[in-house]
Amino acid sequence: MELAYWIVGAIAGLILLLALDFKIGRKLHLDQVNKKYFPIRNSNLDIFTHGPELFADYFDELRQAKHHIHILFYIVKNDTFSKEFLSILQTKAKEGVEVRLMVDWVGATLSRKAIRQLRESGAEFAFSRKPSLPFLFYSSQVRNHRKITIIDGKTGYTGGFNVGKEYIDLQKKLSPWRDYHLKVTGEGVQDLQTEFLLDWKMASRINLLQNKIYFPDLEKGRIRQQFVPSEGQMLEDILFNLIQKAEKSIFIGTPYFIPSRRIFNELLRCMEKGVKLKLLVPFKADHILVKEASYPYLRVMVKHGAEIHQYQKGFYHAKVMVIDDKICDIGTANFDQRSMFLNLELNCLIYDQAFISKVNSILRQDLLDSESINQHELNGFNPFRSMKERAARTVAYFL
Incomplete structure (x- = not known):
């Protein structure tokens, strides 16, 4: 019994040390980040x-x-x-x-x-x-x-x-x-x-x-x-500002849809004011738990009127967002918390109608190679998936 207490104490101590390491390290990192924006x-x-x-x-x-x-x-x-x-x-x-x-x-x-x-x-x-x-x-x-x-x-x-x-x-x-x-x-x-x-x-x-x-x-x-580099919390600000501009439509293509609470709430607010939201995500997953981590968000999105499409013809790894067919974002950043808060990323904002039209043609083809997913499919009884979702929820920040 005494050994068990020692083991539990050691695990608790390790978790505390990791938490302190992460919290202090992140604060110092954010203090040193050089927030720069390249011109158009x-x-x-x-x-x-x-x-x-x-x-x-x-x-x-x-x-x-x-x-x-x-x-x-x-x-x-x-x-x-x-x-x-x-x-x-x-x-x-x-x-x-x-x-x-x-x-x-x-x-x-x-x-x-x-x-x-x-x-x-x-x-x-x-x-x-x-x-x-x-x-x-x-x-x-x-x-x-x-x-x-x-x-x-x-x-x-x-x-x-x-x-x-x-x-x-x-x-x-x-x-x-x-x-x-x-x-x-x-x-x-x-x-x-x-x-x-x-x-x-x-x-x-x-x-x-x-x-x-x-x-x-x-x-x-x-x-x-315009090239937009990001690290720390900069990407969340960039995405938030883009989403805020939406008046008619938002298209998001991403392999991992695990948004921050701030971004998630802004997407919901946009839909409440009549903005149409389409999400394109992969049917296949290339990493453990990333698919399950997205389900809680997708359920709410569908409930509020979003169209969710799962890519069927292979694996979808593209990172794209189109706002009102006026601004297109293509880059290295996924629509997830790891890209928003941890990774160094680089995105390209495009303001050219002809090029955005070309991107939209690609997206239309990708939608043809996808299948829509509805509330019933997301809420269907699946105990194994539910177990994985609970596990994903605890580590979503690091996926």
């Missing part, structure tokens, strides 16, 4: 929704690089497709092109051998967001979820895709993978470059921001857009 730029944008087409274009651009390649991914897997990606970087580094690859410390699964070979080729490598003392637990939860590529300071990419075989439809369970990724030329590339170099400075302690060679003169493009 004029750029050219292309959108990719299918991995094989994206990476065919992406690899071709990498092979044509003349001066530098700067890359940040949340995930680079240790598989055959990732080896092809790394092989291109090694080849370019041997040709004399400056190559910098940064990956998230938790998200990436690159082997030590792969990293060593990359460095031996002349490329530079860094892990982003390594856990650190004294707030080890909190720092382990703050992930760099951005995906940024800049080639010669003139061509950029950002969006939802990472590097691994599932992203080119080679993992049967999640195939085909549906995602949205932007290719950028024109003025906006300088902001992708700035954000990469800020993250590189944080990870490597090397400041390249004043080097003008990475910021060539750029021509104006046709599309008005």
Whole structure:
């Protein structure tokens, strides 16, 4: 019995220490966050929704690089497709092109051998967001979820895709993978470059921001857009301000719908004033409990008149929001509490009617490949799902 008390006490003490670590670490982090907003730029944008087409274009651009390649991914897997990606970087580094690859410390699964070979080729490598003392637990939860590529300071990419075989439809369970990724030329590339170099400075302690060679003169493009980086609580403010602007319609596509209470209440308020809300979420799940964590929110949404659609043709991983067909948000951030309060994210706000019309065409196709879900299905008796929902509720912040 005495041993049991010791065990319970030890567990309680550990939970208390983790809670204090998280609370104090988060407060200090938020105090240090530099809330910056890039200006509205004029750029050219292309959108990719299918991995094989994206990476065919992406690899071709990498092979044509003349001066530098700067890359940040949340995930680079240790598989055959990732080896092809790394092989291109090694080849370019041997040709004399400056190559910098940064990956998230938790998200990436690159082997030590792969990293060593990359460095031996002349490329530079860094892990982003390594856990650190004294707030080890909190720092382990703050992930760099951005995906940024800049080639010669003139061509950029950002969006939802990472590097691994599932992203080119080679993992049967999640195939085909549906995602949205932007290719950028024109003025906006300088902001992708700035954000990469800020993250590189944080990870490597090397400041390249004043080097003008990475910021060539750029021509104006046709599309008005704005890159919005976020961390801590900034994303919640950004989403709240966008949702507040809605007068007629809101479309949200996300792999994980676990909103904050503030965002959830604002969506309900919008529906009460007549705004039509459509949600597109995956039918399949790629992580444990994320689907169950969304059900309590979806039930209330349906009850208040929202349309909920579950994507059936593979796995839906896109991150998109369209407000009144006037503002479109595409980026790296999921519509969940982890992206809102923990991760480093990067979204692109688009103010161009022609491009938004193109996005709407993609969304209409995705809806055709989806099935609507109603109140009866969400409330149907399912004791196993109910048990998972209760578990998800306790850890929703970290999913």
